[in-house]
Amino acid sequence: MISSTALYGLCAAGLVAIGLYGLVLHPTPLRKVIAFNLLGSGTFIFFGVAARRGAAAGLLADPVPQAMVITGIVVAFAATAVAVALLLRLAESGGSTLDPGAPDPQDDRPS
Amino acid sequence: MTPAAYTATEGGALLVVAIVLPVIGMLAIFALGLRRAERIAYLVLPGGLLVALAIAADVARSGAAVTYVLGGWQPPLGIALRADGLSVTLMVLTAVVLCAVGLVARGSFSTPTDKAEARSPMVFWTLILGLWCALNTVFLGQDLFNLFVALELLTFSAVPLVCLDGRRETLQAALRYLLFALIGSVLYLMGAALLYGAYGTLDLAGLRLLARNDLATSVALGLMIAGLMAKAALFPLHLWLPPAHAGAPAAASAVLSALVVKAPFFIILRLWFDVAPQPANAMAAQMLAWLGIASILFCSVMALRQARLKLMIAYSTVAQLGYLFLMFPLAMASDAPTAWESVGWTGGVLQLVSHALAKASMFLAAGLIAEALGHDRIENLDGAMSVVPISVAAFGLAGLSLMGLPPSGGFVAKLMLLTAATETANWWIAAAILMGGILAASYVFRVLNRAMAAPSSNFACKASIPLYRELTVLGLAICAVVLGFVPLQPFAFLGIGRVGLP
């Protein structure tokens, strides 16, 4: 029988894969940012699994990885804020993709 | 299973000052909104240089690393800062480059006298200081998560510098940079999570004692090193670098190219020599070197084909970064007792330092040339010699170091790498080093040739450049050249604090 930490570990791996897929393939920056957040959440859960497994000395989970995740979540939020501000400004100036100028017909051009 | 404890050394508090001083400056500029943001920066810059020099003197005098345990909490629970010979060298390098950049940037980022605060000076000076804090933390940090925070600091300071002018291309470049750097960060963090799950510590010294050869460690290192390579823009992960470094204002490009991309490389170095289970994997080292070789050859040719000066220099940065990755197999295969006593390791570090000086000088010189001529098309650079002769001379001297011609730091570095490649019979690496030198010479001469040509008839000088700015740029280039007089052997100083890590 699979343990609950392993289950959440698998969930984290799944989130990472889904996030990566979106980050690699989504043509528009906003969707990439969202995918990045999924990817980040998956990564944080790995810390969570380590924390849960490390429950000891009367603590329900190892606090050190939890603290790291809290820091990580805030950093990811800051990154999202900067990225969103950037992509909004970029959209205002008429660009909406990440790959500049070059003819790139099948890939990054908005339809 | 208790890892050896860090003992705080006398003078360790200076390490804290090195990290916190730029933060104080940054917060002061932000909060006070003084008429001239640069005034605060000019207080902090020399101060930081003094602190770096003081730490260097301390390390040199005691012959041991300077250590500080924050809050008195021992790692792995707490966090330690530690300055060994290598990190203190890079700290001094950073301080020198930033001070020079600060001087040159005075012309472009002074607050106009009729305004209380202007956007670009305020942003530029706060971010430069934030960047400094990040770099010092990268060099001093001993905890992988602490290093993650430092890397994020670095990214957040570097990205807005890229799009300071707000043009569409630079916004695009900045967004690409940010997102790709973020993937790199996440991969790094994922690796850190796996390592914590496997060892219950992220302290470098602790990991060094515990590291096993198992799947978790391998995958973690693979993710972390690849993530860091993305941040360092090693070929073929250089997608973001050329537009970002070419689009930023010259003063910012100088810092980005000279220092920022070195930080992730520095962490790779730490991971490889301090964390990876030893003896390190020879094939993986070869992989790194092959990417380095591809970087050198491919991006040098690309540099040769650029029409714009700053793009050329940016591609040259990717090429020169390639040399750094050659040191992994060279340092490992050497018969020196430790990696850092090998010629290859020393050559790699020297390449890092001399490239930082030369590239900073080159970008600044390119900036001044562009300011004077009003453009940076290589084809139309004629007349530059008559308007900004000192900048062109600085460009030439810096180019000397990039080409690896004597006497220059780049020459000694490449000579050491070549020697190491010969001694360890890595012939491909040797060939790439030589070929890279020839290509670098080609792209540098292409520029000099145009810059030294007589001005065409419709030549007009757009702006006159104050002498002190040109001389600062020249000073950096001369530093790169003077490095060429170091002896051709491993230096004891770079090895301080590395033997018998705690």
Next chain:
Amino acid sequence: MTEWNFLLVATLALPLAMVVACLHDAFYARILSWLPLAPVPGLLAALFERGDSIVIAPAPLRLTLALDDVGAMLLGGASLLWAAAGLYASVSMRGKPGSGRFAIWWLLTLTGSLGVFIVADMTSFYLVFSLASLSAFGLVAFEDTARSRRASQVYMALALVGEALILFGFVMLVSATPGGNPLIRDAVAMLSGSPLESPAVLLLILGFGLKMGLVPLHVWMPLAHPVAPIPASAVLSGIIVKAGVIGLIRFLPLEVPSPDWGMALMVLGLLTAFYGVIVGITQEHPKTVLAYSTVSQMGVVAAVLGAGFSTGAPGTATLAAFYALHHLLVKGALFLGVGIVGATGSRNLARVVIPMALLAFSLAGLPFTSGALAKFATKPLFGDGLAAFMATLSAAGSAFLMAHFLGRLRLLANENAGAVPQTSLVFAWALVAAASLVLPWALFPEITSYALSETVSLKALWAASWPIAIGLLMALFIQRIHSIIPRIPEGDVIVLLERLQPLAARCGIALERTDLVLRRWPVASILLLTLAMAFGATLQFAR
């Protein structure tokens, strides 16, 4: 330590000091007139200083200067030519735009080219060698014409390739010795028997051979030498190529017999000697003909070195240097003479052409000239077989080529029939020409075991004369069929290579496209993930 060895330091320091002094505008304006003085310490050092070594910077840098017989011989000749050519330049370049820049490149090249004769450690050698090589770019590129731009580009490209070859060779040399920067002779002594001996020797021969213009690495020379101003051509063809000669002399373990490498070098040299003649004969411009003659003559020097190297014959270095000295002075005088002819009207032409003919045939070993001495002295190294015959035959080739040169030279005469060149120009030319005739006679007894009288014995005279006669006959014959010989463009092989340029451009474009593809977001991020996984897999599975 003798009281004279400050001269060695001054040899390098004075010209460099002049360059620095150019920061002062008043000096910069008058720099041309100072050019003749720059090589004076070198000349004095060659006369008075011998045998000592001075360490300029202590270990581990160990920058060391030393002057031995071989170095002194070449240093003296080179200093003399630099002085005379400097005098020539100070007159002929006056008032030309960019003459100040020219003077700076001149002084830097001078420093480097004299430096190679007097430095004793590896690092300094590489330093001065590069200085000479790269500064000469400024001399080649001086006239800003399409022709000179092409020439200077080719020059630079090949000079850099040469630098790379030599650097690699040096690294292999040094890797056999402990410590940072060994003396050249220590490094060479350690070379024999080291596992890297063969590749090191190969790289050194290629690198220095490129500087000497050995086929097929000669391509830059016929382009670069003729496009420079007259005095610069003289020093390029006379002196700078000798950096390659001194390189081979210093870095090959000549005393250790090495039949294979020696033979290879000799064959390469002889091949070059004939190749230079054959291509040179098809050239139109006298300066280009002279450049091909330099290719050919350097082939002879290489053959001399090769012959000596194969048997380990003692004294090879001195003999090769003696030959090189002869060529240095004669070729310098010939190039300056081209300038004199250009300034002379048809009425006075004979007074210039006759000494020029004497100099020209000196290259073919005309009796009583330095050429005869040089050929006589080096002949025994070739033994009696085919090699000796070929070496002699190369003299016939030289005569042939020089006859062609003299024929073309007349066409350069000044349109104004009564024109006479300026006295100081003539003086500079005459000085070198006279030195080329006198100096070798003075040195000959010192460096060989022969008496001077042997060189003028009937047998020796005959041996020197018949190749010249053959060469002249060939020249007569070729004049008949002049119209049907094909014109080979200057730089021969490079022209074929330049055909490849569109291909290179296509490769460049393909590379740019690749870069665009690699820098697309999905591609780069897929590569990133692949690398991460590949790296992890390597760490896990490859042990």
Next chain:
Amino acid sequence: MSLLPDFALVLFLLMAAVWTVAARDRRDSVIGFIVVGLLLSLAWIRLNSVDVALTEAAVGGGATGLLLLRACARLGPIETEGAHPQLPLRILTGVLCAVVAAALATIVLFPIEPAPTLAPAAAAHMSELGLGNPVTVVLLAYRAIDTLLEKVVLVLALIGVWALTPDLLWGGAPGSLRAQQSSGPLTFLAQVLPPVGIVIGVYLIWNGADRPGGTFQGGTVLAAMWLLVMMADLREPPEIRLHKLRQLVVFGPVVFLVAGFAGFWIANGFLSYPPDFAKPIIVLVEAALALSIAVILGMLVAGPAARAPR
């Protein structure tokens, strides 16, 4: 304990994540992401990490969701959804992501036993400081430098966002946060909720010393209240040149720094606390940080200045 709820949670979570990535419309995608955030909070509770759950709900789901929703609205007329990449590329990427996931899954399924942990070490020193919440202790004592630097990250991010202001508008106020159609209920909420929210926020901060809660959670709740007020158009976002705003932003980090340097005199070095005063100092620092975080978070969501300074 049955794993059934966990299975269900993980299943929903992954489905929501797939929906987030696969949704055609970006608004759907953002809503999917907010759902993921809520489910993640639950997952964190199941992982016994209540502090993280609170932070995830407040910052990861809440603030990020708001930010993304706002971006969606702003992008409306300009950005159109791009064409999806070709099939081979999708397959290749899919395979690669699967390989990464497989490698990670293998590692999670075969963990090291016994699990390494720092929990005993963390617990051992907690009594010295007199605090009850181990996570707060790690954040503000053991690893305070990371927390300090992370505040610097936030300030830098704010500068980075402001850097995108056009030069002419520098110093002005960010664009209005008002929802598209102003609605009665929203205004009502904005008038009623803030007092309650502020109480909750303060409670979370105060409580954070001993029980789950803390600076971020509290700060985020405060920020949420402020944003609510701005969205209901009761208050305009402040001008970014205002000294008071700037001082609020740096207030937290400065207090933290002062407390850190005070350690040189009153304890044994930077960021160390004297045992007797540890708790008050930490609570003070937390309160200051929470205030700054509230302001920074609010301003980050508001974005760069869009109106010229008055």
